[in-house]
Amino acid sequence: MLAILYPNTALDSDEYRQTMHYLEALPGISIKVQEIQGATQRLTEVYLLGDTKSLDIDEIEALPAVERAIRISDDYRILGRHKDSHRQSGFTYNGVEFSQTNLNVFAGLCAVDVPEHVEMMMQALEDNNEVCTRMGAYKPRTNPYSFQGHGKGCLPWVFEKAGKHGIKVIAMEITHESHIEEIDTCLEKLGNPTGVLLQVGTRNTQNFELLKAIGRQNTYPVLLKRGFGITLNESLNAAEYLASEGNANVIFCLRGMKTEAGQPHRNMVDFAHVPAVKRLTRMPVCIDPSHSVGTRDQCPDGILDVMHATAQGVIAGANMVLVDFHPNPGKALVDGPQALLMNELPAYLEDIYLCHDMWKKRQAIYQRMRGEITE
Ligand code: PEP
Numbered sequence: 356m357l358a359i360l361y362p363n364t365a366l367d368s369d370e371y372r373q374t375m376h377y378l379e380a381l382p383g384i385s386i387k388v389q390e391i392q393g394a395t396q397r398l399t400e401v402y403l404l405g406d407t408k409s410l411d412i413d414e415i416e417a418l419p420a421v422e423r424a425i426r427i428s429d430d431y432r433i434l435g436r437h438k439d440s441h442r443q444s445g446f447t448y449n450g451v452e453f454s455q456t457n458l459n460v461f462a463g464l465c466a467v468d469v470p471e472h473v474e475m476m477m478q479a480l481e482d483n484n485e486v487c488t489r490m491g492a493y494k495p496r497t498n499p500y501s502f503q504g505h506g507k508g509c510l511p512w513v514f515e516k517a518g519k520h521g522i523k524v525i526a527m528e529i530t531h532e533s534h535i536e537e538i539d540t541c542l543e544k545l546g547n548p549t550g551v552l553l554q555v556g557t558r559n560t561q562n563f564e565l566l567k568a569i570g571r572q573n574t575y576p577v578l579l580k581r582g583f584g585i586t587l588n589e590s591l592n593a594a595e596y597l598a599s600e601g602n603a604n605v606i607f608c609l610r611g612m613k614t615e616a617g618q619p620h621r622n623m624v625d626f627a628h629v630p631a632v633k634r635l636t637r638m639p640v641c642i643d644p645s646h647s648v649g650t651r652d653q654c655p656d657g658i659l660d661v662m663h664a665t666a667q668g669v670i671a672g673a674n675m676v677l678v679d680f681h682p683n684p685g686k687a688l689v690d691g692p693q694a695l696l697m698n699e700l701p702a703y704l705e706d707i708y709l710c711h712d713m714w715k716k717r718q719a720i721y722q723r724m725r726g727e728i729t730e
Pocket residue numbers: 465491495528555556557558580610643646
């Protein structure tokens with residue numbers, strides 16, 4: 356069972372003390388307190404673990420600090436919705452809001468290569484009023500002889516450039532827990548010019564020790580990619596590993612599934628699962644059209660497959676787009692063939708925001724149908 360406290364309940368208030376005193380005395384029940392920092396308020400959730408079947412919901416809701424109590428299942432205990440549409444979703448990090456209702460675009464380099472390309476990318480983002488990007492420093496590669504990323508060596512100049520161009524959040528994959536400290540040390544030394552969203556790649560979705568290590572820190576939010584060869588349930592449970600260790604600021608990323616043939620796209624695009632993940636959990640949902648589609652193939656209508664796939668995800672309510680761009684794809688060290696070009700950025704963004712508006716209009720159609728709104 357879960358007891359949700361009134362927003363902004365002070366931990367030194369009488370209401371909180373009396374409530375916790377009662378809950379802690381329940382026989383055979385252990386208590387886990389989880390703090391969630393939302394966009395406008397702090398929320399405290401108290402998980403009652405053990406045999407809670409005999410507990411009376413009304414009794415728990417009568418406690419002075421408890422707003423409401425809900426029965427939860429063991430699956431995705433913290434991140435799940437548990438049929439409660441009021442559970443708060445999302446968080447704010449470094450001034451950027453992440454939720455199940457808004458949208459952030461993370462266009463950038465799959466892998467950091469040379470300062471000139473990073474500069475061009477960030478300049479283009481600044482010119483288009485974008486404050487987020489993707490920059491891979493640690494690259495998990497299928498082939499051990501492929502470029503593995505510049506690692507911590509590139510962090511100082513990447514972070515400095517981000518600060519210079521007003522980039523607030525960089526999605527950056529890490530493949531080992533020691534990378535958290537490398538990022539931390541570097542950002543601190545530079546006076547935190549930017550922020551980092553720690554990315555867990557599809558090859559590491561079930562690297563439970565890495566997940567636990569990332570979950571133990573609360574400095575950085577996490578972007579967890581769906582495993583490309585496991586069930587959705589298994590990937591959502593992987594996300595719960597992060598939350599169970601204390602970090603519930605998790606965004607879930609769909610990035611396509613492996614199929615035998617790998618044609619016509621690098622992976623089978625799975626963006627029809629955007630609404631399903633939003634229904635099952637309260638995580639904001641990201642789509643990665645680059646690693647799903649994996650090519651620059653174009654439909655006869657003049658629109659690239661990768662742009663069509665993006666539109667499909669965003670119109671279904673995606674909250675984040677993670678996408679590969681490169682100023683000179685022929686020189687990219689990783690994933691050049693799927694990168695979009697600098698001059699495609701403004702039109703692509705226009706398309707994305709149009710689709711996000713369409714999603715809102717689609718919502719309104721059904722709200723009118725149910726009589727929830729009248730205009
Ligand atoms: C990436 O985003 O660069 C990446 C390696 O993605 P994935 O883990 O989805 O393959």
